[in-house]
Amino acid sequence: MARPVYVTTPIYYVNDRPHIGHAYSTVAADVVSRYARLRGKPTYFLTGLDEHGLKIERRASEEGLAPQDFVDQMAAPFRSAWEELGCAHDGFIRTTSAQHRDRVQALWKLMQDKGDIYLDDYEDWYCVGCESFKTEKELLEGNRCPIHQTPVERIKERSYFFRLSNYTQPLLDYYAAHPDFVRPDARFNEVKAFLTEGLRDLSISRTSFRWGVAVPDDPEHVVYVWLDALMNYVSALGGPAKEGEAPLYDEFWQSSETITHIVGKDILRFHAIYWPAFLMSAGLRLPTQIWAHGWLTVNGEKMSKSLGNFLPPGPLVEAFGVDVLRYYLMREVGFGQDGDFSHRNLVNRYNGELANGLGNLMNRIVASIVKKSLDGRVPNVDLEALQDVDRQLIDKATATSNEAAKHIEALAFHRALESIWELVSAANKYVDSTEPWKLAKQDDKTRLEQVCYTVLETLRWLSVMLFPVMPGKCNELRAQIGMGPFLPTEQTDQWPSAWGGLRPGTETRPATPLFPRFDEAQERGIMERLGVDKDVEPESSAQ
């Protein structure tokens, strides 16, 4: 029995509209979940929204709205963004939901029962933007927040505290026992370094605003937004709960093989330190991995409202198509590293890899040779009678399948795609060296059939291996080689491993090219529609 997989994105703060950074995290999580499903594992993919906090309360009142109305309004674009991007989440958690609020309070009580929560005074500088306190020494001149550049506020209040200091050693022990707990390694080192200085207790309630979850039995206090927010991963499944009370929680939290939280590097500390400490205190299971990815710049510049380069995913999807955008996001930069989103590089990869590489490979075989010389049908071949060149390509496909799986499991999406494209390239070389068009002229039917079958079956493998990244295009590809759409089946591992899945006699359905190449004029048109000045765009990712 394949054990369940649980993968999450951060819950996005509804103060922003969705942009390419949100899309990056969410697409990555979608790829992980689609891959897991393809492997036959029961899978749950969660994303959602963080809707509480002082900043929301203020924004809502600026807009003349009740906070709930404001967040309802802001939630819609996120939902539609994920739909547009083909991100098939199983759950969409909102922290204002009754279930979530209720489960946060349940967590609080568990921590309280453990004796880890106490009441005391707290006074320090507070940044509304960060929703967190700042120490004197990290402030900029004029008591401004180093992240938001805005002035911080002096806040003194009665606050509940969590005995985080008790968890320094337990966390270090946990890290030692789970060397893959935080990825990439460099980030794990930072987390460990932070711990070695010893943890201070953490203020986990506020009285300065109302928009949040009330502290149980003391409604003057609102639960600290990060405790509230982190809890989404468990509350969305209905936990914490006794066995049998919340089936999703039992399956995907308690019994999961992996629980992977994909996060941006800016919120790593909350996930790698606070969250496990809260869970330890409450006596709950910990996640298996916190994966901190890097930031994307846009055409070499940091994305910001003041620069006017805020990049929502919608227009990109319209211009390039969902799968192309997903491919680019996963291919261009190593997960965990910072990188650049560049329209120019996107077009270059599209033309070079998708159009010239994969698209042309399929087209030359399906729409040309098989159609003209084999009556458009998958030929019948004796797999035992293949030649060495054929076997070499099959071996390459097998090696690729193993390697790509290894990389995806390590969330090294760019490596997986790189390795898959070695197979695409090998297949194009194979076609060149076997020259099926000559075989057709020479009437060497048997050999022609062997060659075409080998390429078609390679394309079938590609349609599966690329499915997590490009589900729509892979199904189009499959249609052209005569296959039905790909359907994951629980408990059935469908990752390619056996050669010969294509049924002889099946009718292929050549259609328009999968990835029609952009010529200069089209590229210019797209850039204009997107408002990108192509000529001004830097040649490379100069930062």
Added chain:
RNA sequence: GGCGAUGUAGCUCAGGCGGUUAGAGCGGGCGUUUCAUACGCGCUAGGUCGGUGGUUCGAGUCCACCCAUCGCCA
């Protein structure tokens, strides 16, 4: 300031335990095919492997120091 990382061809990057001519993709140049989306395929890039000094028979690969860039230090 403390801790950690990075610095390899025009660009983006690979280069376990030190060992013959330092690699890939893209871009550039040359050639070639025509089945294909003017696509594919082949050849080509002569880069002091940030700098200096060491260890060694031998270092991009280990050590020290320096320079630059970046991250973390509630």
